[in-house]
Amino acid sequence: MEISELSLAKVLRCGQTFRWKNINNVWSFAIQDRIVLLKQDDQRIQYSHIMLENSPLKSQKIQDQETFKFVQDYFNLSINLKDLYTHWTEQHLIHRKGKNSNSPFQAFTGIRILRQDPWETLISFICSSNNNVKRISKMCDNLCLEYGEYINEYEGMKFYSFPAPESLTEDNVELRLRELGFGYRAKYIHQTACKLQDNKDLSVEKLNDLRNQDYQTSHEFLLQLTGVGPKVADCICLMALDKHDVVPVDTHVYQIAVRDYKFKGKGDLKSMTKVIYGAIRLYFKDVFGEYAGWAQSVLFAADLSDLNNGVNISEVESTIKEESTKVKGSKRTIKIEDKVKTEIEVKTEELLEIKTEDELIISENGRTKRIRSESIKLPVSKKIKVEC
């Protein structure tokens, strides 16, 4: 498995999934009957697992096969990324606005859309409204800890499965979730769980079957659930229901369309009307084709300066003085004093913050940002030019 086909560090941290943990360079994730463990180096990805405590006996060989099957399915490994990237790069060159920007598809390889469990994706993205990745992750963890089943332990950390729908239908769930910091989403989750329980028209079985239905049907089905609007519904369509061409639109994606591509924005930027939403979604589908949703996830990642929230940096050239190097957890602060012009390559799993007195010019992927007196976080595997 080439790293250009799948980069775990990017895929598992780009806001698709919220439960993977990185412990000593090993990725871990609890599913129904085991903890799945993955480790990636330059050549390959190794997989293993820790079975559910007191689980029924199976031969090691069967277990390994099952884990492999999960990985293959979860990461959509039957889909070849290289060919898609080639196509997107061509389309990018045709439709981009301006000529001086490098292709994000060159700089951000190995990003793919996962094929996640529909129920978990549904609940996760209900949590995502008006929210950030860090907090969403925390909420998902709390949900598992409170309502999931204990699976086993790895490196001193206890792992719990994602809770079944039935476990979120009791009356006290909303109150408890509020105590756990879910805010107004507590009601959404409880109501959605209840709807899928009671209603004949809505069930988890039908939710899962949306993989066999078309986009329109799936989208409308999801909109019936509390806390699910057009954006969240499209995230579920793309990331769990095999609707690879769907681009979930938000203001950020809108910005990319107008700034980097030749999308003509109608009306003001602030109001995301139904019409604009649909227009943007179709525009990206027009440009990138059948796997537009996949392409968009690369653009989004490329545009996000804090893609790898916590996974980072660094080798800093001598021109940067490590005047104040404070180690706080995994954070390191480096002050840049002199006028410098240097290149930083992100290599290790550390978070680097660069603080400047003066204005700092950051160029990455041909895109230039000016930053003053603030810190930036640099994503892994990326070269960034810094001028000051």
Add this chain to the structure above:
DNA sequence: TTTCGACCTCTTAA
């Protein structure tokens, strides 16, 4: 049928 404020909490910026 569209628009617009309110909504929980946490993080980051000033």
Add this chain to the structure above:
DNA sequence: ATTAAGAGGTCGA
């Protein structure tokens, strides 16, 4: 330190 804005939206008037 203390405060305000914003976070990959959704609901309901």
